[in-house]
Amino acid sequence: AQSVTQLGSHVSVSEGALVLLRCNYSSSVPPYLFWYVQYPNQGLQLLLKYTSAATLVKGINGFEAEFKKSETSFHLTKPSAHMSDAAEYFCAVSDEAGGFKTIFGAGTRLFVKA
Amino acid sequence: DGGITQSPKYLFRKEGQNVTLSCEQNLNHDAMYWYRQDPGQGLRLIYYSQIVNDFQKGDIAEGYSVSREKKESFPLTVTSAQKNPTAFYLCASSQGQGSNQPQHFGDGTRLSIL
Numbered sequence: 001a002q003s004v005t006q007l008g009s010h011v012s013v014s015e016g017a018l019v020l021l022r023c024n025y026s027s028s029v030p031p032y033l034f035w036y037v038q039y040p041n042q043g044l045q046l047l048l049k050y051t052s053a054a055t056l057v058k059g060i061n062g063f064e065a066e067f068k069k070s071e072t073s074f075h076l077t078k079p080s081a082h083m084s085d086a087a088e089y090f091c092a093v094s095d096e097a098g099g100f101k102t103i104f105g106a107g108t109r110l111f112v113k114a
Numbered sequence: 115d116g117g118i119t120q121s122p123k124y125l126f127r128k129e130g131q132n133v134t135l136s137c138e139q140n141l142n143h144d145a146m147y148w149y150r151q152d153p154g155q156g157l158r159l160i161y162y163s164q165i166v167n168d169f170q171k172g173d174i175a176e177g178y179s180v181s182r183e184k185k186e187s188f189p190l191t192v193t194s195a196q197k198n199p200t201a202f203y204l205c206a207s208s209q210g211q212g213s214n215q216p217q218h219f220g221d222g223t224r225l226s227i228l
Contacts, residue, residue: 009154032214043118043204043219044157051214090156094214101172102217104149106156 002027002093006105014113019063019078021108023091026072033074034092034102035065044090050074061085086112116141120205120220126228127192127199135190135223137205144209146188147217150174151202160203163188192225200226 007022025031032051036044048059055067065076074091088109094102118139127133139146145164149157159172163182177196182188188207192199202224206217 034216036219041222041224043120043206043221044217045219046216049214049216101159101162104157106154 002031002095002098002101002103004091004093004103004105006089006091006108008108009106010109010111012111012113013081015083016080019076019081019085019110021076021089021091021110023065023074023076023105024072025074025091025093027093027095027097029095029097031093031095033065033067034094035059035063035074035076036090036092036104037061038088038090038107040087047076047089081110081112083112083114086110118205118207118218118220120203120223122223123221125223125225127225128228130194132191132193133225135192135203135205135225137188137190137220138186139188139205139207139218140186141207141209141218142185143207143218144185145207145215146182147206147208148172148178148180148188148190149204149206151204151222157204160190 003026005024034049035047038044048057050057050067058064063078088107090107091105121136147162148160161180163169179191204222205220208215208217
């Protein structure tokens with residue numbers, strides 16, 4: 001069965017510092033992986049997705065993620081944090097065995113300090 | 115612009131009352147979903163629908179009902195049987211039949227008990 005673990009419910013960084021949000025997944029078949037961002041009182045927006053093409057995926061707002069099969073990880077990074085990056089981030093996994101169901105992680109809230 | 119519209123943004127329910135949350139999409143997507151979001155728990159799937167006139171229970175369907183009479187619309191009814199309905203409800207849709215498709219989200223409805 002699919003599952004997603006996001007390490008750290010809260011992450012705090014200084015403006016201009018590296019952002020690293022961790023995601024580990026479990027899937028019995030090749031997975032499709034997604035990162036979404038949620039701003040307060042809004043829905044989720046897609047940041048990027050991995051669908052078995054390049055292992056390094058670039059997304060919107062300067063974010064990228066690297067698929068590492070050996071580590072079953074799909075960590076999200078951004079070289080330099082901006083105040084506007086403060087939000088909640090969700091990692092998600094789906095696969096052919098799970099059909100239409102996407103499994104979401106519990107989320108990581110990112111705080112950016114001035 | 116294409117997108118998903120959820121209404122109302124805020125909703126209050128009295129004891130013993132059924133309430134219906136609206137979700138409309140103009141993206142021409144086949145699949146639609148309802149999620150419940152509680153603090154620190156990520157998103158939990160309530161119901162999903164792959165095509166018109168067909169839908170399946172998700173992980174927490176008890177106390178909820180849906181219909182899919184039109185491709186564009188997927189309303190969710192929170193019944194009086196749902197004893198803890200206070201949450202943020204998100205509707206989503208995705209294109210095509212594959213699990214590699216990302217989901218597009220509405221801006222949510224926040225339901226509270228009076």
